[in-house]
Each structure stands twice: as C-alpha cells, then as structure tokens.
Amino acid sequence: MTAADWPYSVNSVFNPGAVLLEDGSTLLLCRAEDHSGLSHLCVARSNDGVTDWKIDPEPTLSPDPTNHPEELWGIEDPRITFLPEIKKYVVAYTAYSPCGTGVSLALTTDFRHFERLGLVMQPLNKDAALLPRKIGGLWAMIHRPQCWPESHIWISSSPDLKHWGTPRMILPARLGPWWDAAKIGLSPPPIETNEGWLMFYHSARQTASGTIYRVGLALFDLGCHQTCLKRSNSWIFGPEADYERKGDVANVVFPCGYVIEADGDTIRLYYGCADTSIALATGSIGAALEWLHQNSQPGT
Ligand code: BMA
Numbered sequence: 001m002t003a004a005d006w007p008y009s010v011n012s013v014f015n016p017g018a019v020l021l022e023d024g025s026t027l028l029l030c031r032a033e034d035h036s037g038l039s040h041l042c043v044a045r046s047n048d049g050v051t052d053w054k055i056d057p058e059p060t061l062s063p064d065p066t067n068h069p070e071e072l073w074g075i076e077d078p079r080i081t082f083l084p085e086i087k088k089y090v091v092a093y094t095a096y097s098p099c100g101t102g103v104s105l106a107l108t109t110d111f112r113h114f115e116r117l118g119l120v121m122q123p124l125n126k127d128a129a130l131l132p133r134k135i136g137g138l139w140a141m142i143h144r145p146q147c148w149p150e151s152h153i154w155i156s157s158s159p160d161l162k163h164w165g166t167p168r169m170i171l172p173a174r175l176g177p178w179w180d181a182a183k184i185g186l187s188p189p190p191i192e193t194n195e196g197w198l199m200f201y202h203s204a205r206q207t208a209s210g211t212i213y214r215v216g217l218a219l220f221d222l223g224c225h226q227t228c229l230k231r232s233n234s235w236i237f238g239p240e241a242d243y244e245r246k247g248d249v250a251n252v253v254f255p256c257g258y259v260i261e262a263d264g265d266t267i268r269l270y271y272g273c274a275d276t277s278i279a280l281a282t283g284s285i286g287a288a289l290e291w292l293h294q295n296s297q298p299g300t
Pocket of ligand 1: 015077213249254275
C-alpha cells in the first residue's frame with residue numbers, strides 16, 4: 001500500500017502493526033504521516049491479508065495532545081499483542097513530543113475504540129512491545145531506551161500494565177563495523193516457539209552515505225526470557241528492492257507486525273519501506289530458526 005491507496009490525503013504510510021482476527025482476516029494498524037510531517041494511526045483490513053484492503057475513511061487513532069501532551073508531535077510505529085488473560089489487544093506505540101519519543105500503551109478489543117493508558121516509558125524510549133502473557137506474575141515489555149553512544153534492547157516488567165520497573169538490558173548493540181552496531185531495537189513483538197522467544201530486531205547501521213535499516217534474529221529462553229540464547233551474525237532481511245532503497249528515507253525496511261498462518265509456521269511480515277510505503281514478505285518460522293542456528297553465536 002502507498003499513500004495513493006489512502007481514502008484521505010497523506011504524505012506516506014509505513015511501519016504497520018498487524019493482527020490476524022478471529023474471522024481469519026488481517027488488520028493492519030498503519031502509521032500515516034500527514035502533510036505537516038506528524039503521524040497518526042489508521043486501520044486497513046483485508047480478507048486474505050494481501051489484496052483488497054479496506055482502509056478507514058479517516059484517522060483511526062489520532063494524537064491527543066490536550067489530554068496527552070506527550071503526543072504533541074504525533075504517534076508512530078505501533079506494535080500489537082493480544083493478551084488472552086484480559087481478552088484485549090495492547091498497542092505499544094511511540095508518543096512523540098518536544099521532550100523526545102516515549103512509549104505509550106492503549107487497549108482495544110475492536111480497533112475502533114481505544115482505552116489509552118498513557119505514557120509508560122518516558123523519553124527517550126521507543127521500539128516497544130509486550131509479551132502475550134505474564135511471566136512470574138508480571139507483564140513483560142521489551143523496549144529501547146536511547147543511550148549514548150550505543151542504544152540497546154531492554155525489558156521491563158509491570159503488575160498492572162501502567163507501572164513499569166525492574167529494567168534490564170537483554171541485547172546490546174555490537175560495536176565497530178558490525179551490521180548491528182551502535183543502535184538496535186525490537187521490530188515486531190517476539191514470537192513464542194518451542195525453542196524460545198524468536199525476536200526480529202532492527203539495526204540502524206551508520207555509513208558514509210547514510211543509515212541502513214536491516215533486520216536480524218535473536219532467540220531468548222522461554223523460561224528465562226531475559227536470557228539471549230543466540231543472535232544472528234548477519235541480517236536476514238534488508239533493503240534490496242527499489243521501493244526499499246528509495247523513498248522519503250532511503251534504505252529502510254522496518255517491520256512492526258506479522259501474522260502467523262493456520263499451519264503455525266508460515267509468517268507474513270508486514271513492514272515499512274523507505275518510510276514511504278507498506279510491503280509484505282512471507283517466510284517460515286522453522287526455516288528462520290534453522291537459519292539462526294547456522295548463522296549465530298551465543299547470546300550476548
Ligand atoms: C526509526 C523510527 C522509524 C523509522 C526509521 C527510519 O528511528 O523512527 O519510525 O521508520 O527510523 O526513518
């Protein structure tokens with residue numbers, strides 16, 4: 001999808017969260033950037049997840065700076081997790097204000113009405129998503145505080161989804177020329193597999209001609225989700241196609257959501273391309289794990 005598909009005028013659409021609904025259809029919560037440069041979120045639905053997208057006629061979730069000053073400069077990059085215990089979806093999104101980017105949460109059952117929980121991670125923080133169930137009696141959220149000179153992936157826990165604490169760094173950025181040096185962040189929410197939590201994470205590699213956003217894999221222990229078992233030595237997914245190489249921000253692939261098909265193995269990864277459009281890549285979770293075993297070194 002591109003801005004040309006949108007029922008109202010926007011500059012660009014990218015970085016959608018995704019869910020498979022009970023009726024088998026796919027819902028994307030897309031980031032749409034308007035002509036002022038600020039972003040809001042808008043729902044697109046498709047029966048087969050590929051064609052005939054029905055897009056809400058107006059923004060689905062807009063910034064609300066009157067009640068939430070942390071959203072003054074827009075809301076971006078939603079990641080969606082279904083929480084069976086409370087039978088609600090939780091959307092973790094970037095709230096952008098003059099103080100920088102923080103993490104906000106909203107609950108929904110229908111993607112029409114949202115219950116905002118407000119800012120839960122103050123700036124500078126982003127790239128957040130929840131695990132689907134409590135671990136040790138606490139909710140767990142992966143996030144990416146901005147640190148200097150490197151930014152790493154962290155996890156925090158909460159008894160009630162509102163108050164988050166016990167932050168712990170779980171995956172550091174590498175150094176020097178590594179593909180995932182300096183700045184990394186969670187991509188979509190982690191996937192629970194028999195072998196552990198499979199995480200797609202992105203890197204922002206600095207080069208002489210700008211930044212390249214690519215995606216690699218890491219695997220975390222199922223029982224001890226803070227322990228990284230493996231991380232990939234290279235990226236598995238990077239900008240190649242023209243629409244990934246060229247756009248408002250060149251050389252960006254940025255997945256925020258996926259759905260897993262009924263076979264339990266086929267993954268449909270929805271991602272932003274060059275901060276301009278939305279694309280879909282399909283793959284196999286089993287093959288991704290196999291690739292990780294062939295292309296990894298132990299954890300952190
Ligand atoms: C990241 C995020 C993404 C964006 C990417 C490339 O820091 O802000 O929303 O797609 O940069 O511009």
